[in-house]
Amino acid sequence: MKLKIFAAFALAAVLGQAAQADPIRIATEGAYPPFNYIDESGELKGFDVDIAKALCEEMNAECEIVAQAWDGMIPGLRAGKYDAIVASMSITEKRKQAVNFTRPYYQAGAILVAPKGSDIALDPEKLKGKTIGVQRATTYANLLREKYPQAEIKTYDTVENHNLDLKAGRLDGVVAQRVFMYNWLKEEGGDAFEFKGEPVLDEKYIGEGAGIAVDKSNPELLERLDTALATIMENGTYDALNDKYFPFSIRKE
Amino acid sequence: MNVELMIDSLPALLSGLVVTLKLVAAALVVGFVIALPTALARISRHAVLRGLALGYVFFFRGTPLLVQIFLIYYGFAQFEALRESPFWTILREPYWCALIAFSLNTGAYSAEVFRGGIQSVPHGQVEAARAIGMSAATVFRRIVWPQALRQALPAYGNEMILLVKASSLASTVTLMDITGVARTLAAQTYMPIEMFTAAAAIYLALTYAMSWGIILLERKLTPKETRL
Known part of the structure; x- marks a missing residue:
């Protein structure tokens, strides 16, 4: 009997978690400093990570940022392992056939x-x-x-x-x-x-610069990210992050 | 699934097969040459020989092959003294680094397989052979080794097949083996399922052929009267 009650509680806890709004899962590489890297304490850091966090704050969304091997990044997105890629990924014609991109958030060459x-x-x-x-x-x-x-x-x-x-x-x-x-x-x-x-x-x-990739089945998220990106590029958040990492502007002209 | 793409990618994947075959064949030969003396050293009467062989087997069986490859390829390259030594002409090449790692790794596993085979030969046979005047070397060549090889063959066949699959790690040090080609094509086409399925089919064909070769060898080495 006790076991049953415990099981019921556990189930309720699990279901309760699922019922909450799912956090947006964002993938980055974690091996591309200073854009994205894993610091000594094992945390993901860098320009891409900060951009992702700023976007989530702008969208009022809860986000979870995960590290992912580079060459499996797009297949993982299409398989639904995460919702977006913020990993300095260049927007190219070929990639556009596989996924959707926001506007470029920087261009480096x-x-x-x-x-x-x-x-x-x-x-x-x-x-x-x-x-x-x-x-x-x-x-x-x-x-x-x-x-x-x-x-x-x-x-x-x-x-x-x-x-x-x-x-x-x-x-x-x-x-x-x-x-x-x-x-x-x-x-x-x-x-x-x-x-x-x-x-x-x-x-x-x-390509046209680095953009945020979203699966083609999720145009709502693409729209939200694009709007948030436009906002932070206007309101100074982007420039502050740019200056934190680079002595020159990497904004796409 | 895009079958046409899989067929188109076959020539590239087969060029990868050549690299895989070269690596595996060379590593098996070198590994065998390392394994036999190591197996004998493991059961030697000299404590120093036993200790050396045990240390070698312990290290290469106890650490991941990927770590061994990285140590040899990226690790050694960090030392400037080594880069200026004549060894660098060999260690510079990813092919040689992978071959060294694979050979040492399979050598350690095979040594244990052979040791088990050698120790499975009843001691009485050795004593009898010595009693009729055979030298230790002749006893090994005529009595012990043929039976040891027959005993060890199933386990050794396993190790050979494991090596074929482990050779896919060569792609991590820029070699274009089957896996390396498949990963590059998957990245170019965004069709990972097609590319890796095609690669898997080639590995399967390869290991299937090898396991048949081993079964035939087992039959050949089994004396007729004991066959069932």
Whole structure:
């Protein structure tokens, strides 16, 4: 009898929780500092995470932010494991076929980083026979594959791993996001590596900037996020976050 | 499910199969060469040999293969002294790093399998062989090893198949094995179900062929009069 009562209580507790408004589940990668990373205490931090939190506050919604491996991010969204992705994901034509995006919340461009003194450049002639690292399933991987097939392309699970290999000398260069690499040069690679040439901003390869992805079955959430994004980009919240992380504006012009 | 896409991706996946096969075949050969002396060292009379073999088996069976690969690929690369040494020409290449990790890993497991096989041979047979004047090496070659191999074969076959599946970790150090190709194609097409189903089918065909090879070998090694 006691057991039955206990079971009834437990069931009521479970049902009660389900009856509450479900929190919005937001996925980020957690391996892309300073945009999203996991700090010493195991908490998700970074520009993307702060943007996500600001949006939730603006929407008056309860949110749960989870870390997710990059190359399974869109499949996970489509499978309903979470409701939105705030992970510095570039808006591209191909991704738009799979998911919906809000307006871009920043635009950074792609940059080639290589050892100081190397005469490598994003140029078909100069990339011939060079080994270039990129993260799998990124716009940078597409850029290299489609525009510079002369280079030998190596794909990595995370940006941190290709930077390790750049440092180890296994790579002649890496192509990644400009702001991320700016930060990396400042923090650890600056004495030996540098930017080569100007950032690539070609929307055909790089996309329109980073947007928030939502599954196509959920236009209401997309609408709410887009409205909230417009608000925080107007009311100064966005600029405050931009200044907290970057000495220059990454707002899309 | 988009079957056409799966068929289109086959040539790329088969190029991945070549990488997987090369890695697994080489790791099995090197692993065997490591395993046999290790198994003998494990049952040796010399405490130092026993200790060394035990330590090796303990480490490589006790830690995840992924950690071993990362230690060899990213770990060693952190040391500048090593990067300037002649070893770097080998450790620079992801293929060699994966091969070293796989060989050492399967060597440790196989050593235990072979040790069990060797110890299953009744001691009386060894004594009898020595009594008629065979040297220790001849006893091992003619009496112990053929029976030990027959005893160990089912477990060793298992280990070979486990290695085929474990080789998918090579994709984490930029190698384009079956899994590496499937992950890249899945990222390009956003069709993970199709790509990973196709990859799984190739792995299945591979392990199926291997398990048949092992069954045939088992039959061949079993003396006719004991066959049922």
